[in-house]
Amino acid sequence: MRTLEFRTVTKVDEALESLSQLGDEAQVLAGGTDVMIQYQRGELHPATLLHIEGVEELQRLEQDGSVTLGALVTHRRVSRTLADRLPALSEACATVGGWQTQEVGTVAGNVCNASPAADTIPPLLIAGAVVDLASGGGTRSIPLEQFVLGRRKTARAPDELVTAIRVEPLPPGAGEVYLKVAPRSAMEVALVGLAVRLQLDQDRVVTDARIATCSVAPVPFRVRGAEEVLVGSRLETDAVAEAADLLRAAADPIDDVRATAAYRLKVLGPLLERAATIVGERAGGATRWS
Amino acid sequence: MELTFTVNGRTVNVDVPGGTTLLDVLRGSLQLTGTKEGCVEGECGACTVLVDGRPVDSCLYAAHAAEGRAITTIEGISTDGELSALQRALVDTGGVQCGFCTPGFVITLTALLEENPTPIEDEVRAAIVGNICRCTGYTQIIDAVMETVEGGR
Numbered sequence: 001m002r003t004l005e006f007r008t009v010t011k012v013d014e015a016l017e018s019l020s021q022l023g024d025e026a027q028v029l030a031g032g033t034d035v036m037i038q039y040q041r042g043e044l045h046p047a048t049l050l051h052i053e054g055v056e057e058l059q060r061l062e063q064d065g066s067v068t069l070g071a072l073v074t075h076r077r078v079s080r081t082l083a084d085r086l087p088a089l090s091e092a093c094a095t096v097g098g099w100q101t102q103e104v105g106t107v108a109g110n111v112c113n114a115s116p117a118a119d120t121i122p123p124l125l126i127a128g129a130v131v132d133l134a135s136g137g138g139t140r141s142i143p144l145e146q147f148v149l150g151r152r153k154t155a156r157a158p159d160e161l162v163t164a165i166r167v168e169p170l171p172p173g174a175g176e177v178y179l180k181v182a183p184r185s186a187m188e189v190a191l192v193g194l195a196v197r198l199q200l201d202q203d204r205v206v207t208d209a210r211i212a213t214c215s216v217a218p219v220p221f222r223v224r225g226a227e228e229v230l231v232g233s234r235l236e237t238d239a240v241a242e243a244a245d246l247l248r249a250a251a252d253p254i255d256d257v258r259a260t261a262a263y264r265l266k267v268l269g270p271l272l273e274r275a276a277t278i279v280g281e282r283a284g285g286a287t288r289w290s
Numbered sequence: 291m292e293l294t295f296t297v298n299g300r301t302v303n304v305d306v307p308g309g310t311t312l313l314d315v316l317r318g319s320l321q322l323t324g325t326k327e328g329c330v331e332g333e334c335g336a337c338t339v340l341v342d343g344r345p346v347d348s349c350l351y352a353a354h355a356a357e358g359r360a361i362t363t364i365e366g367i368s369t370d371g372e373l374s375a376l377q378r379a380l381v382d383t384g385g386v387q388c389g390f391c392t393p394g395f396v397i398t399l400t401a402l403l404e405e406n407p408t409p410i411e412d413e414v415r416a417a418i419v420g421n422i423c424r425c426t427g428y429t430q431i432i433d434a435v436m437e438t439v440e441g442g443r
Binding site: 003004005006008029031032033036037039040049051053097098099100101103104186187 | 291307308309311330331332333335338341344345346347349350351352354355357398401416417418419420421
């Protein structure tokens with residue numbers, strides 16, 4: 001086995017210089033909760049581990065109109081600080097492993113790892129996430145939907161660094177939730193994950209619907225057909241059932257060690273019904289307490 | 291590749307290959323074998339140590355990522371041979387049985403009590419989801435924390 005170089009950088013510019021020099025010979029390392037497992041299993045063979053955990057610029061968590069999650073924002077920081085503005089993402093972050101994983105594991109890392117079961121991706125998708133990338137040649141931003149291309153595959157070029165993920169926080173009057181099906185309530189990889197954000201008007205009519213799911217296809221995805229069915233509805237049983245049919249039709253699950261494809265399809269419908277009920281209760285929070 | 295950090299207040303310098311885990315440096319190079327190796331994939335928490343006060347699975351943490359940082363292991367929890375209040379409570383309640391998970395639990399729960407000296411039971415349960423115990427059924431461990439909290443009031 002060749003000798004692995006461990007290179008620590010403390011500035012974005014230094015990281016970009018290393019990436020332009022090393023390209024795909026470098027593996028970016030933040031908290032290491034995915035990378036170190038894969039490295040020890042022999043699934044990754046980098047020449048250099050590029051350690052970015054000490055880059056101050058990537059720690060930023062900005063909340064103005066949108067919310068900017070610097071690439072080093074951890075799961076714990078999100079679940080501790082964004083429960084009001086991004087409830088579904090906070091809920092997802094609170095289920096990624098235990099405290100030890102959430103303490104150093106990052107949202108950007110969860111996205112870049114591009115697991116079909118990535119808990120943070122459905123809530124980011126319903127929040128219209130955009131991924132900011134930088135390289136020696138400049139910067140670019142791409143919607144998260146176009147960033148994750150397949151299992152463990154993203155649109156990041158070898159010389160690029162993800163610097164931030166920007167999302168639209170929950171608008172006033174909207175509600176959202178992330179639900180995860182798993183045998184236990186903690187320390188589980190999602191058998192199915194579902195994030196739903198709904199905006200309701202004063203008459204409780206859905207004016208905007210966003211639905212995204214994970215663990216039912218190679219890539220987590222938005223389910224636009226199901227979203228369209230809910231818009232204009234009052235979440236009547238028939239409308240939710242029709243949306244659930246479209247959700248099942250859009251899914252392409254596999255059998256694996258955790259669950260069968262048939263099981264995943266079976267739970268999707270009830271999961272959407274449960275999500276619709278919860279979000280229906282959460283949305284219009286201003287009037288809920290009156 | 292050389293590496294310098296502090297362990298339980300003592301500055302140490304080791305020379306290990308890049309990609310070595312913090313756990314291997316602690317148990318191998320430094321012979322601090324109180325920290326246990328369990329699953330090596332972030333599931334069991336037996337290898338939990340504090341990195342600048344934050345609980346981390348040392349089996350998944352690169353040793354060189356600890357450069358310049360302060361590491362606390364189970365060996366650094368008692369003072370002058372005196373168990374901490376939490377450790378004493380774990381003994382008293384039967385929260386220690388085979389003992390393999392105990393160092394990880396002590397570290398995680400020490401971090402919890404540092405952050406929140408008066409947790410409620412649900413907060414204790416949430417803090418230890420990343421630590422597995424196959425003997426106690428957790429009840430005695432949670433009892434020990436609540437006893438420590440009561441004793442500290």
